[in-house]
Amino acid sequence: xxxxxxxxxxxFRGTANNGEYNYGECTYDFxxxxxxxxxxxxxxxxxxxxxxxxxxxxxxxxxxxxLEKDEDDILxxxxxxxxxxxxxxxxxxxxxxxxxxxxxxxxxxxxCDFEDDSKPLKCMNSAPEGAIxxxxxxxxxxxxxxxxxxxxxxxxLKWEDLKE
Ligand code: SF4
Ligand code: SF4
Numbered sequence: 001x002x003x004x005x006x007x008x009x010x011x012f013r014g015t016a017n018n019g020e021y022n023y024g025e026c027t028y029d030f031x032x033x034x035x036x037x038x039x040x041x042x043x044x045x046x047x048x049x050x051x052x053x054x055x056x057x058x059x060x061x062x063x064x065x066x067l068e069k070d071e072d073d074i075l076x077x078x079x080x081x082x083x084x085x086x087x088x089x090x091x092x093x094x095x096x097x098x099x100x101x102x103x104x105x106x107x108x109x110x111x112c113d114f115e116d117d118s119k120p121l122k123c124m125n126s127a128p129e130g131a132i133x134x135x136x137x138x139x140x141x142x143x144x145x146x147x148x149x150x151x152x153x154x155x156x157l158k159w160e161d162l163k164e
Pocket of ligand 2: 049050051052053056057058059075091092093094095096097
């Protein structure tokens with residue numbers, strides 16, 4: 001088992017202010033306004049919350065062809081194409097996409113080195129309590145924990161879980 005970061009989306013949602021999350025702060029010096037967690041949450045919503053519509057209205061409405069699905073049927077947004085028009089946000093019948101997150105800018109999480117326990121990540125200290133933690137767990141669908149990438153796990157109810 002390897003150490004990872006666990007992002008609890010419900011804890012972000014629970015403290016959102018007028019739809020805006022407290023993403024915490026980033027340490028990447030070259031991007032002082034970097035909010036890498038925003039990108040992580042976008043990816044998590046597209047992986048966990050999105051219902052994978054067959055004829056996806058979000059993709060069809062996008063005037064810049066900035067949205068597409070990857071080989072696992074997961075939605076991806078190309079920010080070099082996206083103009084932040086919010087048409088996809090309006091077109092999604094399930095409210096998956098947040099107008100606070102789908103903007104024409106995207107700050108990428110730099111995946112800070114988190115091997116040293118004596119230095120908690122800046123985002124952990126500044127995001128809502130318990131929203132970003134270390135974990136040694138592995139992805140477990142029965143606990144609603146899913147793998148986003150090799151370093152990050154996402155905890156949230158998948159929309160399929162809500163039907164149970
Ligand atoms: S916000 Fe971006 S991704 Fe969404 S429809 Fe507009 S250009 Fe496309
Ligand atoms: S319309 Fe909404 S639920 Fe459907 S694929 Fe797009 S983001 Fe996902």
